Amino acid sequence: MKLKLMLMLTFFTLAASSTFAQVAPKAKTEQTKVHRIVYDMSAADTAQHAGLMRQLNNIKRGWPEAQIEVVVHGKAMDLLVTGKSYKPDAIKELQVKGVVFAACENTMRARKVTKEQLLPNVITVPMGIGEIITKQEEGWGYIKY
Template sequence: MKNKVFFLAAFLFWASFSVFGQDTAPVKALATEHRIVYDMSAADTAQHAGLMRQLNNIKRAWPEARIEVVVHGKALDLLVTEKSYKAEALKALQGKGVVFAACENSMRARNVTKAQLLPGVITVPMAIGEIIMKQEQGWGYIKY
């Protein structure tokens, strides 16, 4: 019986060192490249304004984050020079490295030419295809 008590006490003594002896320093965040693709298809200008705020928040926290906003459907007006009421905000975000991509399928359906797009906006053949390719490359996806 004494041997069992001795071994139990020895085990508990050893276990306390492995629990209490652990390093309690905060864990450093792993360095990672943040890559985010946004899917914007809503015509709602309040959503457009919210998107601009969210993009600025991300770039403030993660200045090196790679962000692409794929715009299609009724949201295309966000990128059209004569219709966008967020042109200045968009230009400022482009200056921070945010890429805005217009869907060529949506452009054809809405009779929008590349010349009508805001400066610096790129085009992609199809929005869904662009989003899928980004996801396949490990980009985080956000539907906005």
């Protein structure tokens, strides 16, 4: 009887200690997830352009290693055209931080904008929507601005 009581007591003690045991926190890995974000900018609204610049700076401040591409097409094309851009200095500063600005060649043709008219370091893509879809297929986050 004593042996049975001792075995039951031992069993309950072990069961209780495992139930109340603390789980050790997971160790932080040194690898950080690189965020990849593609922005879809098609609005001519300069207030939206200013908001985009603020948002991009906020992201780069919080996630300095984030990969960001802004695909500009449609009515937003003036954002990237020398002499027409509302924010050329802000774009230049963001490019230094690694933000890529991409102009849609379809829109450029429709609006008769040449590569030489684009702000420095702006890349071109054959189709803005195609670029956005490709980025999404590669796992990039999508933001319509």
